[in-house]
Amino acid sequence: MERNLMIAGFGGQGVMTMGKLLAEATSESTDLQVSFFPSYGAAMRGGTANCYVVISDDEIGAPVSNNLDDLVVMNGPSLRKFLPNLKPGGNLFINSTIVDRAEVKRDDIRVIEAPVTQMALDIKNERALNVLMLGVYVAVTDAVPEDVIIKGIEHKFEAKPHLIAPNVDAFKMGIEVGLKEKAK
Template sequence: METNLCVAGFGGQGIMTLGKFLADTVCHRTEKNVTFFPSYGAEQRGGTANCYVVISDGKIGAPLGEVMDELIIMNEPSLKKFLKTLKSGGTLFLNNSLINCEVEREDITLIEIPATQMALEIGNIKVLNIVMLGVYIGYTGILSEEAVWKTIEENLSRKASLLPLNKKAYEAGLAYGRERRGK
């Protein structure tokens, strides 16, 4: 079993952190193999930032495949760039607070999340990525909810005052994801 995930959005939306928290959890709290590959380049300023996470029971070949099982998309330019890479039957997690255009694919599962809106309601737009991470974990169950929280907690240990806000964001995301999976 191998999962290829691409996370994409604007620079500053916490794209790399989201991917790293996932990959870090796999490394430290499971026996699986994992790769995290950040994409950088001339598009870095003001354009799209994206990273690839591959989680596998076996050895991992390319740390970025051509075909994605899942996409987490945080802005419109990223949707345009990456939608075609999603496999038929794959899942698209879409931040629809910032994306108003039509998703022109009917062969995929679309999970729309008003993530920016949710982050603002929780109290800080910076927790947008944690909301999305929560939705992804709540929906897919690919990693244990507690394990991912431990990773967040450890990484924020030097900014402990931010933990309650992040906990709130993570739990809101989890609840949203679990509910969508139930449907």
């Protein structure tokens, strides 16, 4: 089974970090094949940023896809640009703080709403919106076990141990939201 994910948003929303964390954690703690492919705009700041993560139990072909299993959009422009690339029956994750659900004009997909920008503000950890969304994503898709990501967070912040707990907490908070959405 191969799972294609695209994460898109503004530069600065931690889009790349989210994809890289998922991919690196999967590489470190599972026997699965995984690829991460970043796609930057020409502008260094303020432009759009997106990346692709492919997780598979077999060799991975293209690390990019326009027939996505999962699409995470952190802002409106990304929704408008990439929604057509989500396959029928695919999962669309929207940062519902700033992405309007009403703009999603497809009824052949599953939409998961997660107000991660607001949640990050609520927990006074503005940069955690990506880890929050990763929790939502993992809970809904079971792409990898939760432990894989928690180990990945611990590894990523080895040199800054004080950041481990807040990020793990945010990830678990995302899991809660994801499980509720999944139950809908």
